[in-house]
Amino acid sequence: MPKRKSAKPKHPDPDPNLPLDQQTLIVAPAPGDRAVVLPSGDVVPVPDSWSLLPPGDAGVTRRVKAAGPTWTMKERKGRREFSQGLWADTAQIETAKASMEATRNTPQYAKAKVAAKVRREEKQEEYVEDFHTAVVAFLNFNPVYASIADRFAAAVTQHATPVGSGTVARTQRIPIERRAESAVIAWMRHQTTAYDNMTIARVKGERREVRRQLAAQSRRLLEKYRSGADDAMQYCPLAKALRSQA
Structure with missing residues (x-):
């Protein structure tokens, strides 16, 4: 029905x-x-x-x-x-x-404005820390790749959390765990796949399907790091992307 x-x-x-x-x-x-x-x-x-x-x-x-x-x-x-x-x-x-x-133009307003700015900055710093932690938790890399997980989480957090960035990390409609997952997949789509250079047919649902396939590809890549595979970093687009941002 x-x-x-x-x-x-x-x-x-x-x-x-x-x-x-x-x-x-x-x-x-x-x-x-x-x-x-x-x-x-x-x-x-x-x-x-x-x-x-x-x-x-x-x-x-x-x-x-x-x-x-x-x-x-x-x-x-x-x-x-x-x-x-x-x-x-x-x-x-x-x-x-x-x-x-x-x-x-009153002193009281200026004082209140400074205090509000301090509160916003403190709240933003706290959120950045919480988001970074949520990304690391989602990655769940094997301890062998703990340093890679931290660098990866830092790159995703730096991209996704600035105020006004308009990324999924800034929405309050979904739990932070899902925001972290979506931000990781989005970052990988742009940094580790050919998505930005793809020619996608203007057919309803086609772009969504391409994103779904690339997300599955990204998840398979992450599994290598989670399992601690010895060859995870060999010819790996993720390792290459992280090196380029170092």
Whole structure:
């Protein structure tokens, strides 16, 4: 029996009993500079006294939303939605900007910002250590190859853990053990196979199948190191890749 596709989440429609400019809504961009698409699909103009606050300044955005009403403009790309900014009364936006600027010029804000930066750096350092440990655990190399495991884990960790890297290591949706496994396989795909130079047919599922085959190839390679095979490093693309990064 075929699996039913789950319906895409729909944002609430406007209240028909209230003017649109008195409601806080989630909308989508429409053709033209000052029009949006409501969840119902209707295209409506943006109020003349409103302006678009671009995304990027969370502090100002929070204050504009708190003052309300606002229209958050989101654009769907695949399964994800991305913010394209916030429509709100122009005076409301300017007031929020001035308020945020005044707050940021206080000694208390500067002190809090430094403290927050220290906390982020400490958290990042802790995560890097935990991730490195998880990678070593996944590799599970024979003690004969313990130094190789450490170098390998360091290379994967250095590539995968920087903030903003967009790698699987930065997601919180899956356990760290699975993140470590996925990061190792991804690193090997690019460093120990010909994947980056492959010509892959533009057929649905073809790239996924190629990745599956390369992942199986990488896992077979890892098994040599796990078993402690004497010839694991002979003509080994992993050993070669690690030497090139030394």
